[in-house]
Amino acid sequence: MAEYGIHHVISNFSKPSIFEVIGHDNLASSLRAAFLHLFKVLAENNPMRYGLIYRNFDELYVLVDSIFQYLHLRLKGGLFTETFYSLKRIPDPRSLDVSRRKVALWVICAVVYPYLQRQLEEVYKNMRDDHSRGSLASKGTKNKLALLYLKVYPVYHFLSETSVLCYYLAYALGKSSYHSPLMHLTSTTLTHLTMIDLSDDAWKQHIPKEQHKKLSNTIWNLVNVFIGGITLSISVGSFLTQFLNWWYSREGNTTNLTPLPVPPPPKKWPCDIPVDICFICKKSRSNDTALASSGFVFCYPCIFKYVEVNRECPITGYKSSLNQLIKLYHQE
16 A cells, blocks of 8 residues: 555656756765865874874765764755755655665665775776786686686676666656666656745654654754755855855966076975885895886885875875886986
8 A cells, every 4th residue: 555655646746857866966075075185185294193084084984874874864855966956755764664674775876885986996906007007927726716706806897887877867868767777776757846845844854753752843953954065065065165166267267377487496405315225125226117106216125115094205204105216227
């Protein structure tokens, strides 16, 4: 009987456009990138306070985002990115007929699954770099599994992206009511918010009476205000970020950099070690390799291991990466 009622209500709701659906999907990745850039800047300016957060950003972001999205689903009827585009889920996660397990499943699909995909891609990139350097040449079980992963992951990634594209096309052409494989897997569709959903007290009619005994209306109101405040802050922050990007890109397109004077060269870094000695191993250099961020020359094995772990120049402390290693070849 409840299922009949749900399908009867669905027919009266308007279907979001493909642009709204793609917009809210892209907003989630844009918000994560914005927070990552914010903590990167904070970590570079104050590594002692924010360095640990930046190094473990992915895990902390998944934890905080999971809690926030769960509360947002329970109180607002949809994920933050969905309500940002005035969308909500059917069945309504605030309804008494929707279990907490299903809401948790939505959170896993929206937050945890993308995190796992990013980790798989990161593992693939690291293994690909190891393979290009010849680190997987030995015939060990671990290396064989790594080589197998290098072959399997591109196929999985291709099939995943192709399935998403097919669902987008089917949704845009009206052949499917689901815009993604995960939404189809959980039998969930989207519709526009109504005027009742936009009211501040919309959540009250969906909270079970037995839960009122555990949490008073005051606490529920505080949670609702807290979620609403975070939602408003992120919305305003997203608008300001887009505005600043547009403003600086506009200025960049109209500013001519050719008449600007050449900046003076940096001061010579004091170093008492002879020029043919590696600063790390304190021995005569072999397989000379320059670090582009600072210009100093080291042994290739020494500087490779150091930059891979510390991500900086051992002499100047400048931020560095493995891509900045330049091998030097001397003419015999």
